[in-house]
Amino acid sequence: MWGILLKWDCNLEELAYRSLQSLMSTCEVPFLSISKPYQTMQVRTANVSVANRVIYEAAQNEQGICSACGNNCIRSLCQVNHTPVTLPTTCPDDQLMQGSNSEALWMHNYYRRLLASGWAKDTKSESGYALPGKKMLKLEYDCASGGGTNGATKTYDLIKDCPKTDPQATNGYSLNFLRLSNYTISEQEALEQAIKKWWGVLETKGLGSEYTFSENSEIASFAKMAHDETQKVACAVKNCKDKGQTLVACQYTPGIQNDEKIYETGKVCSGCRGLNKKCSDPAGLCE
Secondary structure (H helix, E strand, O other): OOOEOOOOOHHHHHHHHHHHHHHHOOOOOOHHHOOOOOOOOOOOOOOOOOOOOOOOOOOOOHHHOOHHHOOOEEOOEEOOOOOOOOOOOOOHHHOOOOOHHHHHHHHHHHHHHHHHOOOOEOOOOOOOEOOOEOOOEOOEEOOOOOOOOOHHHHHHHHHOOOOOOOOOOOOOOEEEEEEEOOOOOOHHHHHHHHHHHHHHHHHHOOOOOOOEOOOOOOOHHHHHHHOOOOOEEEEEEEEEHHHOEEEEEEEEEOOOOOOOEOOOEOOOOOOOHHHOOOEOOOOOOEO
């Protein structure tokens, strides 16, 4: 009788989770509903459906235990070579693992669609919701497939050395930046917390009738995410152990300028045709 020792591969679990996240990026179900790795493990009863299948080969005596695996036996279990899974990247310029930049892009477009379709909560609005937008662009991730300088590179460069002072936006970009007092947080959790915080000021502080951008405004972080002329976004995360912090940065291009309109209100997607774009399904974004 012999059996193979199974090992839990956290990297493999993470890869499965991120692959599922990437698939969910095309759906309208918030990715936060996906169970995250490392939190829970459920034991399920195995269902062997093949009739007369040998479940395991029995040993004739104690000396026969592990006889099929030679000397590579520990506590009656055959050991097998284990090669850890290396997580691939989709945009190496931002140093994020596969799925993290997809997650960041999905969150931005999710919130932009929420706003453009009239379902974004606004504490200063009489209805409780911000007015819908007529030409809200669907964002793309700013990473050059053929190499070269791009938003992903520029954004990572802002935080790669764990600066003590807050970085300034790259010329031509708008910047959202956050310091988290946790240097062990995963890049996915860091992105989620940062993006939710940046957008959350719409509900806590409110937009009301003030649709003109100001860098010093309490809702500036929301405005940078919601600017309807912005076309691309790139994000980066840096765990800074020596400082006990994690830095999160996202940059947007074209960046919004002071006194510029955050977004144009009106019937959902009514301005898409003028941009030679079509309305997304479900409605909200021009793509």
